[in-house]
Amino acid sequence: MNLIYIDSKLEELIQKLFENNGPDPEEYEGILKLIDAIDPGEMATFREFMQPILNPATIIGFSFTKPFGYNGDFFIIEKIYQHYVNPDEKYKKWDEFFHTFPAAIAVVNRKTLAKEVLTKLNAGTDGATKNVMILGSGPVTEVYEYFNQIPTNNLIFDLLDLDNRSIAYAKNKHRKNLQFMTFHNQNVIRYTPEKKYDLIWSAGLFDYFKDKHFVFMIKKYYEFVNEGGEMIIGNFNVENPSRKIMEVLGDWFLYHREAEELIEFAVRAGIPFENIEVISEPLGINLFLKLKK
Ligand SMILES: C[S@@+](CC[C@H](N)C(=O)[O-])C[C@H]1O[C@@H](n2cnc3c(N)ncnc32)[C@H](O)[C@@H]1O
Known part of the structure; x- marks a missing residue:
């Protein structure tokens, strides 16, 4: 043209x-x-x-x-x-x-996927407390909807976000659930966790990281996953039919990645191959690198 x-x-x-x-x-x-x-x-x-x-x-x-x-x-x-x-x-x-x-539909779908993961983790606790960390937590809407749909919560959340306006918004939204949540106004690249987690979840964040930062972040946070736990990291797939309109009209640029690239990052970070899996939301537009420990 x-x-x-x-x-x-x-x-x-x-x-x-x-x-x-x-x-x-x-x-x-x-x-x-x-x-x-x-x-x-x-x-x-x-x-x-x-x-x-x-x-x-x-x-x-x-x-x-x-x-x-x-x-x-x-x-x-x-x-x-x-x-x-x-x-x-x-x-x-x-x-x-x-x-x-x-x-946009894939973003909503990833919230549903997060709720499913949280609900399953909660159901498997047998009443014991499990620890969850969310990197780049934003509005924390997946956790909000999770709280609204489960009868009893056994999960304790640490939520990290660089933007204190994001934290203020999420704290207000969650004012009834704050006993289960600790917010940290931190840069995930620099932060060092103080305990280990049964789940480390991140969606909508790693797509902004260069490859070397992605690998660094896997290495760093996998150390803080409990045995039997997992780390799940979202990234937009190269197969994203909305990429052009988001770039042209939204000026919204992301690092889109294939499943194979995500697997390669995990291998480079030293994760045993048998512990690596890539899953996705139903449209296949948001991929998730799932690392078991
Ligand atoms: C696209 S939002 C995703 C929010 C949430 N994870 C979700 O899926 O609904 C990305 C969030 O990551 C935060 N963020 C970006 N870079 C960050 C960094 N280096 N450390 C911590 N948070 C960061 C932003 O402030 C924003 O709230």
Whole structure:
């Protein structure tokens, strides 16, 4: 696609979209195809056309403008989890469109997967206390929903996040569960745990780490997994149909990785091969490196 094509056809399409206050479902596929065809040299022009929605009033614009200073903050993740739609007619259809992105659905799916893992761990405790650490804990919504669905909790949580606004939000959300939770305003790269855990979970964090940091983090935290416990690390798969729209409109760039790369990282970190597994949420867009001990 060249710039002339973008200028004429896309401008016309975008104008029509704005006149209609955003896309209707039958237009989603066409828009995604057009965006997939945009090459890096055309991105700035396209973003200029899209300016009316590239502000924090839409989810995609929130990502683009980064009001918290970085991508993937607790607030945008919570908007995805809560299926937030701006009631303003100018933005509503854009948020509805956003929630149909396979990547957004995969993020919601990873919350479900986390709840399943926590529920299973809790059920296997026979009343004894088990320790869980969450790295890059954000809104801690998976734990919130877990608490709401289990009859008796036997899990004790340590929650690490670099952003104290994220911690303040999560503490307020969890004010009824704080006896089971300790929040640490820490950088996971620098932090050294003070005890061992039956589960170390991290989703939405390692996709921001370079390969060498990923391997370093496995090595560092695997040391703090109890015998019989596990460490589970999420990372977006290279097979992510929403990657282009997230990059072009959301300015949201991640290290996408294949299952084989995740396995290789674990091997490089010295994890025995038989203890390594890769699982995923139902769409296969969020992979999880599962390391048993
Ligand atoms: C995309 S959110 C994911 C939140 C949560 N794990 C989830 O899946 O819903 C990433 C979180 O990691 C935090 N974070 C980013 N880099 C970090 C670091 N180096 N140390 C600790 N937290 C970090 C961010 O502040 C943010 O809350």
